Amino acid sequence: MNQLDALKQFTTVVADTGDFKQLAQFQPQDATTNPSLILKAVQKSEYAPLLTEAVAAHRGQPLDVVMDHLLVRFGCEILKTIPGRVSTEVDARLSFDSAATVARARRIMALYEAQGMDRQRVLIKIASTWEGIQAAAELQREGIRCNLTLLFAFCQAVACGQAKVQLISPFVGRIYDWTKKSAGAAWDEAAMSGANDPGVQSVRAIFNHYKKHGIATEVMGASFRNIGQITALAGCDLLTISPELLAQLAASDAPLGKALDAQAAHSMDLPAVAYDEAAFRLALNEDAMATEKLAEGIRAFCADAVKLEELMKKV
Secondary structure (H helix, E strand, C coil), X not given: CCHHHHHHHHXXXXXXXXXXXXXXXXXXXXXXXXXXXXXXXXXXXXXXXXXXXXXXXXXXXCHHHHHHHHHXXXXXXXXXXXXXXXXXXXXXXXXXXXXXXXXXXXHHHHXXXXXXXXXXXXXXXXXXXXXXXXXXXXXXXXXXXXXXXXXXXXHHHHHHHHXXXXXXXXXXXXHHHHHHHHHHHHXXXXXXXXXXXXXXXXXXXXXXXXXXXXXXXXEEEECCCCHHHHHCCCCCCEEEECHHHHHHHHHCXXXXXXXXXXXXXXXXXXXXXXXXXXXXXXXXXXXHHHHHHHHHHHHHHXXXXXXXXXXXXXX
16 A cells, blocks of 8 residues: 555545646545646646636636636636545735625635535635634635635634634645744754654644544645655645645555544643634734744735736736
8 A cells, every 4th residue: 555545544635736637646535726826737738728718708807806717617627526625715815804805705606606516515715814714704604614724823723713614724834944944054854854843743733622622623734845744644634735745655655654643632631722813913923933924825825816817917
């Protein structure tokens, strides 16, 4: 049994890509997309026609409307390939506007339903700002399930659990990147790998907290840099993995066992935690890594959304 098949015994494997033609070989349950992945995909010759068709079909409409049609087109193609759910992201430029996020999410879901897709198969991705989390709470009450992304801090995870969001995506690799850069010459790669990886430790703490306190929100580790980070989180509810790392797992037959255990978390001595807005903002502010990576992630997704719009203008 290769490591990918072994991982699937403990964890729902999700493909992190806009390249839906790659999906079949790895047989993931779910798939996630974001503006950066869609931008990367439409610049390939095999996907360029999707951009052209979306612009042609909705020419004259605002760019944000055309963008949502393009994202949903990719999502529908992905849903034809996988048995589970696809995550589609709300424009990151709305990350600090709850009302606009709710409105955009409703529109995206309406576009999916107009294509005959069941809303249970769609997750709306929203950045884990305070405003994004409150938007998600409202959407969840309406039956629109959400995936809260760009999650780096424990306080973000706690607030998402309070909001009863469907799923969170804590970013393992970006926590690793920041911690490694911060350590500089003192960084010991071997000592900080596997279970000691700071990104892995963050996800494990969130997973154990959720399971200990009966929080139903699903934990999906994301943003991996190497397969060691992935194998150290075997047993997590879901892991979203790039095609490159999926291929590495499929090519390896090294042993892989369960690393996270929901039952074991039940007996851990972990206090209940809750945040109101003021406490959340202070806790996030106190976490330099999370503050920096959240802001950086939103800026990057905003920049890629602008690039995607520029491509649309040229069609």
